[in-house]
Amino acid sequence: VNARFVAAVSGALFAVGLALSGMTDPGKVLGFLDVAGAWDPSLAFVMGGAVGLHFLWLRFGSQPSATSSRNVDARLVGGAAIFGVGWGLSGYCPGPALTSLAFLRPEAIVFTVAMLAGILVFRLTSRPRLASESSSVEPEPAQAIDIIRTAQSD
Amino acid sequence: LLALAGLLVGYGTQLGNGCTSGHGVCGLSRLSLRSLVAVLTFMLVAAVTVFLTRHVFTGASQ
Numbered sequence: 001v002n003a004r005f006v007a008a009v010s011g012a013l014f015a016v017g018l019a020l021s022g023m024t025d026p027g028k029v030l031g032f033l034d035v036a037g038a039w040d041p042s043l044a045f046v047m048g049g050a051v052g053l054h055f056l057w058l059r060f061g062s063q064p065s066a067t068s069s070r071n072v073d074a075r076l077v078g079g080a081a082i083f084g085v086g087w088g089l090s091g092y093c094p095g096p097a098l099t100s101l102a103f104l105r106p107e108a109i110v111f112t113v114a115m116l117a118g119i120l121v122f123r124l125t126s127r128p129r130l131a132s133e134s135s136s137v138e139p140e141p142a143q144a145i146d147i148i149r150t151a152q153s154d
Numbered sequence: 155l156l157a158l159a160g161l162l163v164g165y166g167t168q169l170g171n172g173c174t175s176g177h178g179v180c181g182l183s184r185l186s187l188r189s190l191v192a193v194l195t196f197m198l199v200a201a202v203t204v205f206l207t208r209h210v211f212t213g214a215s216q
Contacts (some may be wrong), residue, residue: 033204047178054183070187076197077169085198086162088203089155093174094167107156114157118164
């Protein structure tokens with residue numbers, strides 16, 4: 001099947017799922033995060049369902065892909081913490097924010113523009129990481145084999 | 155406030171290599187240790203942020 005077609009269909013499904021489950025409603029998201037108040041844990045089922053289904057797909061339905069790094073560093077934790085503050089302030093995270101653009105809600109538009117600005121600020125201020133110091137991504141098996149082949153032929 | 159939140163989310167996503175969908179859905183189901191740490195971090199920080207804005211500094215920000 002055409003990869004672009006699959007991407008378009010799964011993107012549309014993702015958006016419908018986010019909207020139906022309430023992930024595009026900042027009030028509901030904040031209710032999920034508000035453990036001390038009127039806590040609404042229902043969104044945990046959204047994530048649980050997505051994780052469970054994806055886990056089964058990876059396990060039984062797809063080809064093994066890239067191995068992931070197990071290296072936990074300050075960058076990862078710091079980024080996640082900054083993300084958490086923004087998420088807690090607004091109730092928006094990137095996927096639902098983009099989806100909410102379709103509602104033409106002013107808050108969603110302001111948030112998304114600011115989010116893109118944040119991404120841009122990061123891109124402009126951080127040095128591009130060299131392949132050799134990139135800790136988060138390891139070469140895929142196919143690439144690794146190519147590297148080994150190249151090394152052997154030298 | 156919404157603009158500040160957006161800036162933080164955009165910047166944090168780039169710095170931490172992922173968001174709720176990336177680390178939460180894709181990472182956790184791959185049993186990635188990095189994603190588990192990231193998810194616990196942003197869930198905790200977000201919950202603390204909501205606690206502060208809703209129960210400590212009430213009225214100041216909403």
